[in-house]
Amino acid sequence: xxxxxxxxxxxxxxxxxxxxxxxxxxxxxxxxxxxxxxxxxxxxxxxxxxxxxxxxxxxxxxxxxxxxxxxxxxxxxxxxxxxxxxxxxxxxxxxxxxxxxxxxxxxxxxxxxx
Amino acid sequence: xxxxxxxxxxxxxxxxxxxxxxxxxxxxxxxxxxxxxxxxxxxxxxxxxxxxxxxxxxxxxxxxxxxxxxxxxxxxxxxxxxxxxxxxxxxxxxxxxxxxxxxxxxxxxxxxx
Numbered sequence: 001x002x003x004x005x006x007x008x009x010x011x012x013x014x015x016x017x018x019x020x021x022x023x024x025x026x027x028x029x030x031x032x033x034x035x036x037x038x039x040x041x042x043x044x045x046x047x048x049x050x051x052x053x054x055x056x057x058x059x060x061x062x063x064x065x066x067x068x069x070x071x072x073x074x075x076x077x078x079x080x081x082x083x084x085x086x087x088x089x090x091x092x093x094x095x096x097x098x099x100x101x102x103x104x105x106x107x108x109x110x111x112x113x114x
Numbered sequence: 115x116x117x118x119x120x121x122x123x124x125x126x127x128x129x130x131x132x133x134x135x136x137x138x139x140x141x142x143x144x145x146x147x148x149x150x151x152x153x154x155x156x157x158x159x160x161x162x163x164x165x166x167x168x169x170x171x172x173x174x175x176x177x178x179x180x181x182x183x184x185x186x187x188x189x190x191x192x193x194x195x196x197x198x199x200x201x202x203x204x205x206x207x208x209x210x211x212x213x214x215x216x217x218x219x220x221x222x223x224x225x226x227x
Contacts, residue, residue: 036218044157044206044218089157104157 003027004092006105013112019077021108023090026071030092030103035064035075038087038107047088048075080112116141116209120219127197127226134193135222137207142187148180149206151221157206163190197226 004025013019021035031052036044050057050064050073057064063076077084090105117140127133137146148160160180161169169182183191194201207219 046217 003030004090004103004105006088006090006108008108009106010109010111013080013110015082015112015114016079019075019080019084019110019112021075021077021088021090021110023073023075023105024071025073025092025103027092027094027103028071029094032093033064033066033073034091034093035062036089036091036104037084038089044089077110080110082112082114085110085112116143116217118207118209118217118219120207120222122222123220124223125225127224129198129226131197132193132195133197133224134191135205135207136191137189137219139188139209143209144187145210146184146190147208147210148182148190148192149208149218151204151206160192160205194224197224199226202226 004023006023008022011019011021032049034049035047037047038044048057048059048062048064050066052066052068055066061077061079064073065076066073073090075088087107087109089107092103119138121136125133144164146163148163149157150160151157159172160175161171161182163169163182163184165184165187169177169184171177179195181193181195190207192205192207202225205222205224209217
């Protein structure tokens with residue numbers, strides 16, 4: 001049972017346009033959400049996060065939106081650049097007895113065309 | 115944010131042998147997590163390593179196959195034992211640093227032949 005889902009395995013966007021990556025979750029206990037970017041042969045790197053008490057967090061070209069009622073979050077990249085081409089993972093965390101466990105979505109491969 | 119040094123970055127190993135992966139953190143952290151990413155799949159949590167206690171393993175992962183050490187608050191190892199080609203994967207350690215989210219090591223790409 002996947003608790004965090006990224007239903008689009010890939011996304012292709014023209015340079016300069018907006019990239020929107022989506023993520024859905026099922027566990028209402030999740031209270032912190034993160035986006036990671038991963039290049040081939042490298043570990044994922046943290047990109048941006050949002051707490052469940054907020055509905056938007058912005059950092060430069062990257063904005064994450066959280067819709068708790070819909071259990072949905074999205075990452076907007078504006079404007080998209082060729083260097084943004086990578087796999088993007090959303091992740092969610094909930095405090096439980098084992099600590100801040102992280103649950104990842106399956107990833108979306110973003111391709112930004114020049 | 116924490117900085118993690120993970121070694122080795124990659125290795126090619128013979129079937130039936132074992133490989134130990136090390137993660138060194140530049141600050142003291144309570145919990146370290148070990149993940150596996152198999153080709154075409156998302157990251158899967160293997161276990162959580164607390165200093166001074168036995169690691170907590172996720173369903174499908176056992177200590178005999180993936181023994182973990184956590185001798186202090188800055189260091190942990192994961193051993194992949196009696197390897198088979200199905201163990202070929204990227205292995206990642208991470209720490210929980212809420213200020214910046216989760217910090218990951220650079221990963222170990224393991225190929226078992």
